[in-house]
Amino acid sequence: MDWLIPAGYFAEYLLVAVVAFAVTALVVATHYEGVHALARRFASRAPRRDHLAMLKIIFALLALHIVEIWYYGLAYWGLVMIPGTGFVHGEFGMDRLFDAVYLSAITYSTVGFGDLAPVGAIRLVAGLEALTGLLMITWSASFTYLEMSRLWADERRR
Template sequence: MKMADDKRKRDSRIGTASRSKKTTRCDLIVIFGALAAHTVEITFYGFVFWGLHSYRVFGEIVGEISNGWVDFLYFSVTNYTTLGVGDIRAEGPIRLIASSEALTGLVLLSWTASFTYLSMENFWKRR
C-alpha cells in the first residue's frame, strides 16, 4: 500500500514538473513575442517618420538630428513609450502621426503588461 502511494506521489510530481516547464515556455514565448511585436511597430513608425521627413510635405522632424536612421528610430521609441524627451520633435501635420504612435504605444504597452500579469497569475495559481 505504501509503495502504491509513493508511486502515485512521484507520478503526480513528474506531471506537475512537465506542465510547469511547458507553461513557463509558453509564457516566455508570449512575452518575447510581445516584445518582438513592439519592436516591429516602433521600427515601422521609425521608417514612416524617416520617409515623411525626407519629403517634407507633411512636416518634418526637427531638433538635434543628423538625418540618420537612428535619429528617427530614437524619436519613434520616445513617442511609442510616451517618454517624450523633447530633443527631437515633430512639426507640421506629421505631428498627428506622432501623436497616434504615442496613443498606440500607451494602449499596447498597457495591454501587454496586463496580459503578462494575468498570464503569470494563472501560472502561479497552477503551482
C-alpha cells in the first residue's frame, strides 16, 4: 500500500482520517443545530418589535463559525503532538494553540495565506476543513438571505 500511504504509517494516517471525519461531522452537526435554533428563535419575530434581528442573526452565525474554527484548530493542535501524523511548516511552525486556530481560520475561510502549511497526513484535515468551511459559510449566507428577505419584506408591507 505504499502507493497510497507511506510504508509503516498506516495507523497514523488512519488516526488522522478518523479525526478529520469526526471533526467534520461535529462541525456540520453544530452548524445544523445552531442554524435550526436561530430559525426557531426568529421565525415568529415581528420586525417592528425587533429591528436588530438581522444583526443578532449575523453575530450568532459569526460566533458559530468561530466555534467551528476552534474545533478544527484543536484537531490540528492535538494531531501534531502525535509522531507520524504530520507537522505544520512555516516561519514559526505551530508552536502555540493560537497558531493552530489561525491555520484553521485561514483554511476554513479558504483564504490560505500560505504562511503556514500542513505537511504529512494532517493535510487531510486541511482539505476537509476547506470544503466544509465553504459549505458552512454558504449555508450561513443562504440562511441570512432567507431571513433578510422574510424580515425586510414584512417590514415593507406595513
